Amino acid sequence: MNRGYKVVLSDKLYSIYKRASLSCTLSAKERRAYELLIGNIELNVLTNAAQVQRCKESHKLPDVIYDDLYPVLLTVEDQKDLSLEALSKKTLFKLILTQSQGDVAPPYFNLKTPNINRNYTITRMHTENRQTLKDYLKNLLQDANDILIYDKYFSKKESNKQLFSLLPNQPITIKYIENGDGDNGRFIQRGCRGNAQWQAEKCDTRKVEFNRFARSHDRYLIINNKVEVTITSGFLYIWDKAKEITCVIREI
Structure with a gap:
């Protein structure tokens, strides 16, 4: 080759x-x-x-x-x-x-009818520093006015509150998919208290635009309904070096 x-x-x-x-x-x-x-x-x-x-x-x-x-x-x-x-x-x-x-x-x-998509990826193996990944996500979020968080374990790790430190100081609707015990909503609503311009909004997975998340395995961060970040092993590994993480970034 x-x-x-x-x-x-x-x-x-x-x-x-x-x-x-x-x-x-x-x-x-x-x-x-x-x-x-x-x-x-x-x-x-x-x-x-x-x-x-x-x-x-x-x-x-x-x-x-x-x-x-x-x-x-x-x-x-x-x-x-x-x-x-x-x-x-x-x-x-x-x-x-x-x-x-x-x-x-x-x-x-x-190129006219692609069934393969060209995306960008960032991978960090376990023990590798996450600072470049965090810096990139912060840049990606700098113009955010609408984000969606999907990770059914998002509320299980207190370290995930660090996601809010990457958000800009401007009005943002932070949408989320609720998990089985209702903890995601409470966790994200607490995060929104850090800025009076942020508001939390629960998504209804019975609606067409959110139905995919009723069966999704990967985790997602969607920004302005234009950019989708697929997070293969969970948001917590953005901060935790115990396990590898790959983020796939694509235009929606």
């Missing part, structure tokens, strides 16, 4: 990607494709001689790029003529980014 390479691009997207690197003029449609690509790409991109040749012939790949890449790629004997599907197997994520309507199943990652 080429460990430095993450994904493959379709011929059309590869040509747009390389043309943009030269500040070539893109059509409005190509510009939209490029902007969507940049939001989902994982560098580095793997290509081969066969793809570069097709891009020159069919997708306006500039001669300056072709002349620079093609001779070098021809020397990579074991992959110079591979199909994109075969080439993708040599990348870390085994994906081909595309916008082609017919390519929606793996190894294709269709």
Whole structure:
């Protein structure tokens, strides 16, 4: 496997990607494709001689790029003529980014109708310092006016009150999913007493927008209904180094 390479691009997207690197003029449609690509790409991109040749012939790949890449790629004997599907197997994520309507199943990652999402993650193993994670969450919360906390064990650890120290000094509705014994509500309401601008609001899991939390295993922090942080092992491990924690951050 080429460990430095993450994904493959379709011929059309590869040509747009390389043309943009030269500040070539893109059509409005190509510009939209490029902007969507940049939001989902994982560098580095793997290509081969066969793809570069097709891009020159069919997708306006500039001669300056072709002349620079093609001779070098021809020397990579074991992959110079591979199909994109075969080439993708040599990348870390085994994906081909595309916008082609017919390519929606793996190894294709269709930017228009993605069934795989690109997210950010922060992982801290047990005993690793949590300060970077706490600082990032505080930055993420700096514009919060509406948050949702889901962790059925949130009230079980007094250390979880530290979450309130990450919140900004502004009006915030702090929504929560109640646990079986009703402790989450009481715990969060106590936390809200730390700032007169904060108010607690219980969510009804019978409603469509909250029903997922009636069966969820992971824990969640949702900010302004725009950013979702999935917390794999519980809020308490933001503060407690006894166990590893991974936070997955995605746009809703």
